Amino acid sequence: MxxxxxxxxxxxxxxxxxxxxxxxxxxxxxxxxxxxxxxTLGSAASLKTPLTPEAIQIVSPKKDTVYPSHQPTTFQVNLKAPGDKPFEDPIITWTLFPEGKGQQPLGNGLSLKKKLEPGKYRVEVTLAVKDQKVSQTINFRQAMMMRGKTVLANGKPVAGVELELKDLDENLISKTQSGDNGTFIVEIPSDNPFRLSPSKKKFSFNPLSKVIKYNPEEQIDFTGFEVEISDVLLVASVDATEPALSICPYQELYLKYKLQSDTPPKKIEAQLIQREKESERLHSFEDISTTEKIGEPLKLKAPLLHGPLAPHYRLRLVVTDEHGQKFSMESRDLYSMDMAACIKSKMAQAVALQTKGELEPAIKEYNQVEELYRNVHEPALYTSLMEKLYFNRGLARLALALNADSGNRQRFLSTSSQDFNAVLKLHKNDIEALFYRGLISHLAKGYDPAIQDYTDVLQSDPNYPLITQLRGMAFVGTGVKRNLLSAIYDFGDALRANSSNKDLRKIRAETLKLYAENQNEKDDSVLDSSRIRLPKPEEGLDLQKIRK
Structure with a gap:
């Protein structure tokens, strides 16, 4: 009706x-x-049919999309009313649900903007028309993001560059790629520093990597070169195929690599990279190769690393082309230095050389061990080894002095004396070091310090070989009358130990004669003792008694 x-x-x-x-x-x-x-002539979109969620179309934010937190995020919705007529007086309400927090009202309207902190969010938009309501929700994220670009030196974009973001412990955080215009966006997970590294086949980049901290105003740029460096390998010998992952300072090694470039390289350098928080330290290898042919293995000498050692190092190859442009590549292998093992190994090499009579190469090895020792954290652990080093090197230098010309003789004697002083600094009661220090003074005509060291040896070991004879010779060398009497006593003690030594008996007789001829001289008067024919102090000594 x-x-x-x-x-x-x-x-x-x-x-x-x-x-x-x-x-x-x-x-x-x-x-x-x-x-x-x-x-059916009610208001616009008379709602004869119930409202459905399809009436709401969320334009922004997009589902599961990440938005930069330094810019306001746009919240926008389109409405689709049933029929051809719009809704009359629709009420649109936005509500935000941050993960782990309570809901937050955003506002009303078809579109609004809001700046949000990084995190995960759910947004709900509700449409109310008269007494009907419907809602739609989507999830999205806000993140700290930075922009960058990969280009050639001429500014042309390089697309498809993979960029790896790692923390400073080299743990991979994320990857992204540059687009057709060379631009990329990288998400920064926190305010901590991170390292970003580009890579693309047949390309090298400068810089090789960058340490970045979140700064939305900064653009991260990498310059690419159409040069490929690959198969970088540091090996112990030219025929080796496995990397020498544990290396020592001064070690001779070979660097293998492949280089494809239209521009001839002018210089190739190898470096060990030690990363320290936001910076890095470079340790350059010494190029000791004789070849200049590109692609041939380079012979290198490993650097001495000063300061605390890192758990591992990366190997970097740096190429400079004829235009002065630099590009580089790092191997994925991690290299290390065990200083304790290096010191022991090099010490064994030095001892082996000295045993074969190769004194100067042995001294060179000892010098390198000493350099390593100066860079260890716990030098007390190496006291015994360093005593051996100083003693052996002192013997080697003494042996060289005995065969050197007058100009080099004094230099070797001086450095040998320094070595035995170093032994005595570590172990003041080392009788052998005392003896050789006294002998060096004796050879250098420093008779008084020689007599003092010989006397200290005698007090510790009265039976030390040749000690009384050598001290007697040093007494004679002074030419002082009272010392001639001391020499006579020493020669007598030496003869009691070796009564068959005719030369020593003759020396004692000549000393006694000189003393008797000058009985009327004062005790501190200096006599001409050169007529007493003394043997060389080093005669009868064994300078091969090295410590192993």
């Missing part, structure tokens, strides 16, 4: 409006709303 009545009302209204008025507008003015609903 209600529908029939409504239809009758509309009929009369339409008939009354035949002269040009708008029947629908007239119905809306004259007919009560409940009747309009029955007539």
């Amino acid at each position: 209600a529908n029939k009545a409504a239809g009758t009302i509309v009929f009369f209204i339409v008939m009354a409006c035949l002269t040009g008025c708008d029947p629908e507008a007239l119905v809306k003015r004259k007919v009560p709303e409940p009747i309009q609903d029955l007539l």
Whole structure:
């Protein structure tokens, strides 16, 4: 009945409006709303059908998309009303649900902007029309993001460059790629520093990597070169195929590599890279190769590393072309230095050389061990080894002095004396070091310090070989009258130990004669003792008694 009545009302209204008025507008003015609903002439989008979530189309943010936290994020929705007419007086409400936190109202309207902290979010948009409501939700993230670009030296973009983000412990955090225009976006997980490294086949980049901290105003740029450095390998011998992962300072090694470039390289350098927080220390190898042919293995000498050792090092090859442009590549192998093992190994090499009589090469090895020792953290652990080093090197230098010309003799004697002094600094009661220090003074005509060292040896070991004879010779060398008497006593003690030594007996007789001829001289008077024919102090000594 209600529908029939409504239809009758509309009929009369339409008939009354035949002269040009708008029947629908007239119905809306004259007919009560409940009747309009029955007539399907209610408000815009009269909602004869229930609201559904499809009426809401979230334009922004996109589902599961990441947005930069330093810029406001746009929240925008489109409405799709049933039929051709828009909703009348729709109310749109935005609500934000940060992960792990309570909900937050964002505001109302088709579009709004809000700057958000990094994190995971769910946003809900609600559409209310009259007494009906529907909602849509999506998840998205906010993150700290930085932009960058990979280009050639001429500014042309390099697409498809893979960029790895690692923490400073070299743990991989994420990867991204440059687009067709060379640009890329990298997500920074925290305020900590990170290392970003580009790579692409047949390309090298400068810089090789960058330590970055979040700064949305900074652009990260890498310059690419159409040069490929590959198969970088540090080996112990030219025929080796496995990397020498544990190396020592001064060790001779070979660097193998492949280089493809249209521009001839002018210089090739190898470096060990020690990364320290946000910086890096470079340790350059010495190039001792004789070849200049590109691609041939380079013979290198490993550097001495000063300061605390790192757990590992990277090997970097740096190429400078004829235009002065530099590009480089790092091997993925990790290299290390065990200083304790290096010291022991090099010490064994030095001893082996000295045993074969190769004194100067042995001294060179001892010198390198000493350099390593100066860079260890716990020198007390090497006291015994360093005593051996100083003693052996002192013997080697003494042996060289005995065969050197007058110019080099004094130099070798001086450095030999320094070595035995170093032994005595570590072990003040080392009798052998005392003896050789005294002998060196004796050879250098420093008779008084020689006598003092010989006397100290005698007090510790009265039976030390040749000690009384040598001290007697030093007493004679002074030429002092009272010392001649001391020499006579020493020669007598030496003869009691070796009564068959005719030369020593003759020396004692000549000393006694000189003393007797000058009985009337004062005790501190200096006599001409050169007529006493003394043997060389080094005669009968064994300078091969090295410590192993």
